[in-house]
Amino acid sequence: MKAQVAATMLQARSGMPPQKRGDGSMVKLNAQDASFLAMESSNAPMHIGFLLTFKLPAKAPADFMQKLHAKLARFAVDVQPFNLRLKQQEGWSKLQPEWEVDEAVDLEYHLRHEALPWPGGERELGLAISRLHSLPLERSRPLWECTLIEGLQPGRFALYMKIHHALADGVGLMNQLSQILAESPRGASLPPWSAPVAAAPAPKATQAADDDWRRFFEGLLGKIGKPKPERKGASGLPRGPRCILNGNTTGRRRFATQRLELARVKAIAKAADATVNDVVLAVCSGVLRTYLEEVDRIPKDSLLVSVPVALPREAGQTIGNSVAGVHAPLATHIADPKKRLLAIRDAMRDAKEEFNRLPVALNRAINSLGMLAMMMVPKRENTDPENAAFTNLTISNVPGPKQKLYFNGAEMDGMYPVSVLAGDHRLNITVLGYHEGLHFGFIACPDTLSSVQKLAVRLPLALRELERAVGIGRAARVNA
Amino acid sequence: MKAQVAATMLQARSGMPPQKRGDGSMVKLNAQDASFLAMESSNAPMHIGFLLTFKLPAKAPADFMQKLHAKLARFAVDVQPFNLRLKQQEGWSKLQPEWEVDEAVDLEYHLRHEALPWPGGERELGLAISRLHSLPLERSRPLWECTLIEGLQPGRFALYMKIHHALADGVGLMNQLSQILAESPRGASLPPWSAPVAAAPAPKATQAADDDWRRFFEGLLGKIGKPKPERKGASGLPRGPRCILNGNTTGRRRFATQRLELARVKAIAKAADATVNDVVLAVCSGVLRTYLEEVDRIPKDSLLVSVPVALPREAGQTIGNSVAGVHAPLATHIADPKKRLLAIRDAMRDAKEEFNRLPVALNRAINSLGMLAMMMVPKRENTDPENAAFTNLTISNVPGPKQKLYFNGAEMDGMYPVSVLAGDHRLNITVLGYHEGLHFGFIACPDTLSSVQKLAVRLPLALRELERAVGIGRAARVNA
Structure with missing residues (x-):
């Protein structure tokens, strides 16, 4: 029976459907989540990320990335943790931080679109992610960013997702990202911040x-x-x-x-x-x-x-x-x-x-x-x-995930964690x-x-x- | 005689040669410069910038921007204000900030290289500069950044320079940037942070x-x-x-x-x-x-x-x-x-x-x-x-500047101020x-x-x- 412990752990983590918009009430942070906020400083940023790389679909038009960005930008941000922001608190209350639901998240701020300079290789990608991961998240907004990156060669693109460690750990973020991926090139691909509860794909981490x-x-x-x-x-x-x-x-x-x-x-x-x-x-x-x-x-x-x-x-x-x-x-x-x-x-x-x-x-x-x-x-x-x-x-x-996954028809050929220094x-x-x-x-x-x-x-x-x-x-x- | 006042003002501002590395002593900020630091907050960043756009030289190779970046990265940062950083101060001394010379500025941090997503038009350029200008400068380092931006169409590129208002005003920064520009496609182009005093080109602002x-x-x-x-x-x-x-x-x-x-x-x-x-x-x-x-x-x-x-x-x-x-x-x-x-x-x-x-x-x-x-x-x-x-x-x-200017053989076709909100x-x-x-x-x-x-x-x-x-x-x- 003991051999089942780890597998059970992972199932327990990934079996949760994403939770739709709350009722506007506060969500208290547990001690571990709160500690990631308390320990954060300009020298010790506490966000984590993932870098996903994709092959452009065959004969993708020149405006593939522009249209993908426009498509993702149309979804409302109504899924936790992407619609949570820190409640502004005064005095002693700061010691017990709370999340509150942001009913009107400005997706234009959180969803970005960049490109790599020539020749668009692994070096240029590494430098771009280094720059993005060096920037702190803004505490007055929901603590995440998503950047589409075009110009990765040959014929590829990337997606970099950054989120505060107080909102997600690596496995949690991996599960959230799995929401945007499909098991076939023709599968639907929803952004993680807007995945409908009913249509949530089966969790893959297990x-x-x-x-x-x-x-x-x-x-x-x-x-x-x-x-x-x-x-x-x-x-x-x-x-x-x-x-x-x-x-x-x-x-x-x-x-x-x-x-x-x-x-x-x-x-x-x-x-x-x-x-x-x-x-x-x-x-x-x-x-x-x-x-x-x-x-x-x-x-x-x-x-x-x-x-x-x-x-x-x-x-x-x-x-x-x-x-x-x-x-x-x-x-x-x-x-x-x-x-x-x-x-x-x-x-x-x-x-x-x-x-x-x-x-x-x-x-x-x-x-x-x-x-x-x-x-x-x-x-x-x-x-x-x-x-x-x-x-x-x-x-x-x-x-x-063990099986090949797709995002809007593009095959994912890499999935790299971008972590935090402890x-x-x-x-x-x-x-x-x-x-x-x-x-x-x-x-x-x-x-x-x-x-x-x-x-x-x-x-x-x-x-x-x-x-x-x-x-x-x-x-x-x-x-x- | 009164009609000469404004012209004299401008000459007085632009006639100064750049000053080479100091002797390591401190430079006190005047009240106006210090006020730009004191007034700065996350909601009111106090940096200014310039966006320069260029036509790529005829038959520029694919690695033109990569080589330009590599060339600029070879110059030491030894000209004021680019080698100045805020001195770390404690207690009451914070009220009288001072600059100190950073003898080993890490140019890899300050000189960046990005690209615009397709189609690389004015909209994409505007969004990129918006993103860059929204980011605060890091107070532990010399308060400036320079970003080369490729992918501007048709056949163009851009340079965005950001500097703290405590280090330069618009005219001052314009003069500093003029150091990198030449009056012919074959003229030498040095980065502003390393222009030799003896070879400084004649100021053009006047x-x-x-x-x-x-x-x-x-x-x-x-x-x-x-x-x-x-x-x-x-x-x-x-x-x-x-x-x-x-x-x-x-x-x-x-x-x-x-x-x-x-x-x-x-x-x-x-x-x-x-x-x-x-x-x-x-x-x-x-x-x-x-x-x-x-x-x-x-x-x-x-x-x-x-x-x-x-x-x-x-x-x-x-x-x-x-x-x-x-x-x-x-x-x-x-x-x-x-x-x-x-x-x-x-x-x-x-x-x-x-x-x-x-x-x-x-x-x-x-x-x-x-x-x-x-x-x-x-x-x-x-x-x-x-x-x-x-x-x-x-x-x-x-x-x-009234005359056409060049940067490493590329004709400058635009020079846009990126200012601060007062x-x-x-x-x-x-x-x-x-x-x-x-x-x-x-x-x-x-x-x-x-x-x-x-x-x-x-x-x-x-x-x-x-x-x-x-x-x-x-x-x-x-x-x-």
Whole structure:
């Protein structure tokens, strides 16, 4: 029965239909949602996003994007959370923020339309999303923006959706975005802010909560109960080694993407008797080693990574957050790629066994190592020369749709998370499995952590390195 | 001798070479510059801008803009005011802000590159500039941004420059931008933030301070001493009629442009024995009448307009503001276009005569009706149902270059001011004469004053109306 926990969690999150316009009454924020507002500053913006990329339909006319924009602009904004704004409050009431329904959302403000400069490649797209994600949301309006981006080559376009973390977490936003997507080129595509309740498509996120994802979450949850704890600070929290990945940040962000073929990742997993997620962590570990060696140094102890995990929602909860955080080692101190992968695999196996012995692990995760604790680790007060304040970075996994999806006849060929920096982190990697690919979104503060796009660019090299390490494509290596 | 005052003012402003990197010491802001920082809020951003449009050189390669961006990005930022940032201050020191030299300005942050969505027309350009001008500048960095915009059709591109009003006024920014322009397609083009002192091109603004502009400024200055004062409030300031052009605003801006042929404006002026500037005011008056009739009502008294006037700079002043404000009636209460033009002309003639009788008018303008007073009129405290708090809008004239100019081989075909909203104004019209055209920039708060782009679209109709009213193109009218 325990093996069903994670799948149930995900179903509980995605099975809610969108809620139509409220009766004008207030909606109080829960403590976690409110904390994302309270913690926000110009140096620590608290919005998240998704970047969706599409192939233009065959023989799309020159005005395809203009007409798409005009079509989306015609829908009223009457679905939560897109029609909620913060209630203006005075004095002590500010400590208990409330949402109120905006009955006349000005969609012209929230729905934008841009284009990429020539040559419209991944670099130009990355820079555009970096610029958009660096801008704070305006607190007097509903806390979201949607930007259509044309000029992506060859023959593609993009949609970037930004929303405040107090209104949605990654899984929640992914579910909202799924509302606009259809399972065939001829399927209807409604904007998420106006999806009719009756016609809401079946939620798709659960379909990704297969055995592999479940094993991944179980493994991570299992780490909580590990008999030999990692080194801990005075607070009792485990701590990663001190390195350039942690410290102060500005509000500026640099975003970069990469896509890996799921089949290649699976082949490595099979060859090493590991899971897909072991390989994902090992690939990230590989590019982080190269990057740290170049810009700083590789710590002699393994980096410690935070992994947000979706939790069951409360009954009736259609907005906001329901997330806990756990932590895991990345084995970055091991140079040999195969040994590194096996170390991650073994740690995950241990974790799973321990998880099965500790049925209360889930609750412990919520209480002792929640996202809240991670987000609230102070940014500038770490005077320990050896240890980070808590974890070194976040690597988050958002389950995505398995089947090919369409938007107004255009095939979606990429779905990348654009996340938030937590606590004193300067880097976040969020991965989404969609169709036949794993989609990596790297977000960092470029004022304090330079050239993070190199991590994205080198990801395929780290994958190739792992393939060779486990004996895949020997012939190619010999011929190279 | 008095007739030389305005020309001398303009020469004093533009004759300064750019100042190279300082010695690291602080630069205190004068009271006017500091006031632009103190008055700024999220609902009242205090930056100004210019939009320059260019024709791509013949046979420009596909990577022309990419290479231009790369070229500009190679110059160090070492010229004031582009290398100045606000010094971080605590406590009472905040009341006396200071600039400090940023020795390592991150140009990648300040120099951006975007593109317009299809079809890349004036509408798409207007929306892009609206979006860019709605974003506040980040106070921890030098307070400017420069955005290259490609995709403007047919075969054109644009450059949008934004700078905080505390660092430059319109004339100052125009002069800074002139540094990047050459008088032939083969001339060198340096970015304004890196122009070498020795090679600074001759300032061009003075060449526009011809008799016509001078007469315009003189006329406006003359209004101060008018024997029969307009209706005044308790503060002693003259007041326009209360209408939809005044009240609260948000920080959002809508920008629209229009270009009128100087020759056509001159022909109307000649036919009516008026000045070019009388015609400019009459054309603005005409579109304002139509607009107000549509969205609100035409006040029974004439609108009152504020006109910023450049003042002589203090010795050594290369940054900041040197501007006073005067006011003038727009004759919007007169329906007949010819009578309206003649009323404006006669008011201006009266004003000029009075100016000649009042040699101290300039000083009085500075002291009693300065820009500062206009900017500081409180936004929400006007409970008078009949009268505006002060003037109804600003119409500003920035003298521009008369000869055709080039930027890296590309001919500049437009130079539009993007201004700031003062006091309780919701609309600003700033006009710049460049080469054979008058370039109008309309900026408004779209949350409180809708569809201001209609003013820009209808400007040629108002021009045509005036042509017919003074007997130009009768044949065309008969045939229509």
